[in-house]
Amino acid sequence: MNREIPQWTLKDVQTHLQAAVDLELWTIPFYMAAMYSIKDRSDTSFQLIQTVVYQEMLHLQLAANVANAYGCEVSVTPPEYVGHHIPHLNFRLDKPDPRREFHPYSAEIGPLDVERANSMCLIEYPKWESHHPPELRPNIEEYGSIGQFYKAVRFGMIERAQDLRGGHNQVDVLRRFYQNVDRFTVHESGPAGLEQALRLISVITTQGEGETRGEVDVPTMFQNTADDANANWAHFGKFTDVREAVLGGCPPATYEGIKDPPPGSPGHAAQEILIRDFRRLCGEMQALFRGEPLGEFGPHMAKVGASIANCWKNGAVPRFS
CATH class of the missing domain: 1.20.1260.10 (Ferritin, core subunit, four-helix bundle)
Structure with a gap:
């Protein structure tokens, strides 16, 4: 059946x-x-x-x-x-x-x-x-x-x-x-x-x-x-x-990196920057998909890429949240 x-x-x-x-x-x-x-x-x-x-x-x-x-x-x-x-x-x-x-x-x-x-x-x-x-x-x-x-x-x-x-x-x-x-x-x-x-x-x-x-x-x-x-x-x-x-x-x-670099280290600082930049990018995309003007989507996307690379160069695994 x-x-x-x-x-x-x-x-x-x-x-x-x-x-x-x-x-x-x-x-x-x-x-x-x-x-x-x-x-x-x-x-x-x-x-x-x-x-x-x-x-x-x-x-x-x-x-x-x-x-x-x-x-x-x-x-x-x-x-x-x-x-x-x-x-x-x-x-x-x-x-x-x-x-x-x-x-x-x-x-x-x-x-x-x-x-x-x-x-x-x-x-x-x-x-x-x-x-x-x-x-x-x-x-x-x-x-x-x-x-x-x-x-x-x-x-x-x-x-x-x-x-x-x-x-x-x-x-x-x-x-x-x-x-x-x-x-x-x-x-x-x-x-x-x-x-x-x-x-x-x-x-x-x-x-x-x-x-x-x-x-x-x-x-x-x-x-x-x-x-x-x-x-x-x-x-x-x-x-x-x-x-x-x-x-x-x-x-x-x-590159190699560690997931949890100690606070105050260059790797930890790089992770914090990436978390901030990616949060902003998500906000830009949500606003765009809800009918708001394009805003700074392009520059923010490029900045996220640079922040990811910066994490690796400072010995940290990238973090996004």
């Missing part, structure tokens, strides 16, 4: 879309910390991770745009990085469990090493057990992969299409890097607005978070046309290369 499929409510969709914002945000400091631990910025691994970081910023914007179209009040708060917990993903539910291949891994901030490289591949892992239709998991902690999560999000969006309103707090600050796309917003309501919202989710998944396997090119329409030498590579493919470099006996030279 078939189990009845629960109906999605607008609250379910909003909760999942806020979770999408949270997950996209979570990846940015995690990837940036590993990236800035690499001493040589011309190293291929640095360059590959950097292109993914730029796209994660885009994905955060896109997730927020879709969330706003469904009436969310988007929240942007500094994530936590503890143990093996990656928000809203439970890899043991995936079949086969990808942790068997990408092990050991860690969800804690650290330098580019085996644990971080495996985590990057797990986060972007493109293969998942398919369900038709996908199951609604209201606690949003039971999706086996990011692909399964976004498949559920897409299904819920279609179920609640009547609640979508275009033109609400839409942000389009990164389109100049994507000349093959006319806009990255949901500016209409009704069927046309739903099509626009689903396309934004497709940008996220086809660039590397859930649909595009590592050996499949990102569609030309969604490729970075400005500053990515491997614009056709999905995130999983890029991180597979990074992992191979780490495991291959010639990993990039990285």
Whole structure:
């Protein structure tokens, strides 16, 4: 006997879309910390991770745009990085469990090493057990992969299409890097607005978070046309290369750091500066996603990068909260 499929409510969709914002945000400091631990910025691994970081910023914007179209009040708060917990993903539910291949891994901030490289591949892992239709998991902690999560999000969006309103707090600050796309917003309501919202989710998944396997090119329409030498590579493919470099006996030279440098030390001071700068950046992004002017988003983003590098150079593991 078939189990009845629960109906999605607008609250379910909003909760999942806020979770999408949270997950996209979570990846940015995690990837940036590993990236800035690499001493040589011309190293291929640095360059590959950097292109993914730029796209994660885009994905955060896109997730927020879709969330706003469904009436969310988007929240942007500094994530936590503890143990093996990656928000809203439970890899043991995936079949086969990808942790068997990408092990050991860690969800804690650290330098580019085996644990971080495996985590990057797990986060972007493109293969998942398919369900038709996908199951609604209201606690949003039971999706086996990011692909399964976004498949559920897409299904819920279609179920609640009547609640979508275009033109609400839409942000389009990164389109100049994507000349093959006319806009990255949901500016209409009704069927046309739903099509626009689903396309934004497709940008996220086809660039590397859930649909595009590592050996499949990102569609030309969604490729970075400005500053990515491997614009056709999905995130999983890029991180597979990074992992191979780490495991291959010639990993990039990285800085070392301690998590809790003593108060008064240069490392502790660098951590405090980063915590302050990242909190400001989160505030800027939340204000932007709630309809306020662009403000100092660009300068604050650059400052966070410099503060991460400063932590490593002063012997401290970066801290964001």
